Amino acid sequence: MGTAKVTDSGATLPAAPRRSLLAMIEELLPKIVLAPTTLAAIIFIYGFILWTAWISFTKSRMLPRYDLAGLYQYVKLFTNDRWWVACKNLLIFGGLFIAICIVLGLLLAILLDQKIRAEGALRTIYLYPMALSFIVTGTAWKWILNPGLGLERLVRQMGFTDFTFDWLVNPEMAIYTVVIAGVWQSSGFVMALFLAGLRGIDDSIIKAAQVDGASLPRIYRRIIIPSLRPVFFSAVIILGHIAIKSFDLVVVLTRGGPGYASDVPATFMYTFAFTRSRLGFGAASAMVMFCGVMAIIIPYLYSELRTKSDG
């Protein structure tokens, strides 16, 4: 402000620098405001990814070491039994979790979209689990699924003494209990996504199809569901990252057990890096996870974003 002077006559002296300064500030303001966050993101996200990558090529144990040791940790990782169990579990959990959430969410959304009564109340009920943290969901389901406390005991007390539902304590089935709890928590959210998508579809297209004599299932199959494509995209991305970072749910529900039968890469990484003083080994598993995510996300993003810009 100090650069502009007002003369006695009231005319402003060179107004240009004042305006240009303001303009400059105005132009720079977004950059200045965003700079700290950008800097933080560069250091704390990308910088630390690089740091983790470096550590994964060292023999770091309790504390970080910076002498490179090649693929030492990766060789150990890929010969570790428990790592493969964790990877297999992530595939089972991720695949089922995403698929069931989408199918269930879409079905609920379509049913809710039939202009039914009390839709608002129903919508809230289905969306409500989303308000809980995975810790709460995990603890509640742990009790429900515990054969000695929950469902199995309840049904047996009702007279069906042969009833067994012991997935939680069965090493073969434990990972599926994580799917159950995850789906319970997230399918309502997916429903909300699809409902918003359904409401965004132009009614006139559907009416035109009806005039042409298309049946309702056919309208859904040929017109409505294909036009929900962007919603599928968002749902897969969101559910995919929930699946890969799933840590709290597993820790609370099964503790990775029985044994390590329901371990996932995230819990695996934490165990080895932080409780077993194998920092380099943990970093290697984190990098493999990272590459796994990239391998899935990049082609998907690429194809989706390209079609969008083409259309």
Place this chain on the structure above:
Amino acid sequence: MRLKWSKLVLVGMLMVIAGVCNSFAGEVEVLHWWTSGGEAKSVAVLKELLEKEGHTWQDMAVAGGAGGNAMTVLKSRAVAGNPPTAAQVKGPQIQQWGDEGVLANLDEVAQAGNWDQLLPKVVADVMKYEGNYVAVPVNVHKINWMWANPEVFRKAGAKVPTTWAEFEEAAKKIKAAGFIPVAWGGQNWQEATVFESIVLGVGGAEFYKKALVDADPAALDSATMVKCLDTLRMVLQYIDKDAPGRDWNLATSMVIQGKAAMQFMGDWAKGEFVAAGKTYGADYVALPVPETSEGYLFNVDSFIMFQVKDKGAQEAQKAMARLIMEPTFQEVFNVNKGSIPCRLGMSHKPFDFPAICSFDSFVATAQTGGLLPSMAHEMAVFPAVRGAIFDVVTNFCNSNLASDKAAKRLASEVQSAM
């Protein structure tokens, strides 16, 4: 004016006195994870003793994760070049910190306090890095206890076992009578606790040392180890199917309530029986895990001291090390915590059962070589090796893995983790 001068002189003198005092008194910052009732009370005793000598105590308690969270804090502070004065670290991890070259040498205090005579050699060795004392032991827990409910044994017409053959016989009767023979907590550290007790009993002290202290692959993949695993498999037939994930104290309460006959757990299980208002002898008994009456698996908590520059802090650090080993603290702390002093030759009087039995066998086994560090409780091997053993044992407990295959895997996983 004169008044003013005299005031000035007075202030000056006070400052000098304060300065002199300062050079002797210092501050210790202590990182630990004793945050629950009895433990917090025990730590407060040390704080009081230090403050009586004019030092200040800055408490840095990090709860959670059985010390895991505290270790994470300690590592990040050490990497940042700002470690606390003292930290609760035990077992082979002391050696890892020694390798970092950040620990203070406590030999002076140890010599003055005659630690070499007061501590059993196995315990003293854990506290030393390259022959120098770098850590102070606080207490001793005994791991290989078996807690039993005599009422259940009576009802089943069985006898409390002292060998694994007797165990099998008793367990059969207990199962037939409709009770759960063994209260089992299906978490990896609890499974490993039972496993190491079996190795000590079935394999003997010599074998235990080779397999679980030296982590010798030849011992891990041996006929003796297969025999130990067979015994573990036999015990696993007498647990209930809801065991996976069960906390140790819930397993203890199964014994207290008379649903289960026995539990294999360290001496801290006693606290649960006391809290439930049970009396020793009538409601519960504690015996060594079958075939381990000649052995003693110990878990010793200790503090390591970091190098500090400040003279006052160095003095405070030495005072802390000295006070920890003195009988006053050892007695009060261990009575509160339910463990026994690691210092030999202390009075048994203030302690009750089973700490009192623990005393005698601690002294006796220190002579015979039966006194051995616990693998499951981070006393024997590096965390990476311990983790590898945990993985195989928990996998063995939760699958149908054959004993000979498990022994092979023990050897290979341990080698890969080293």
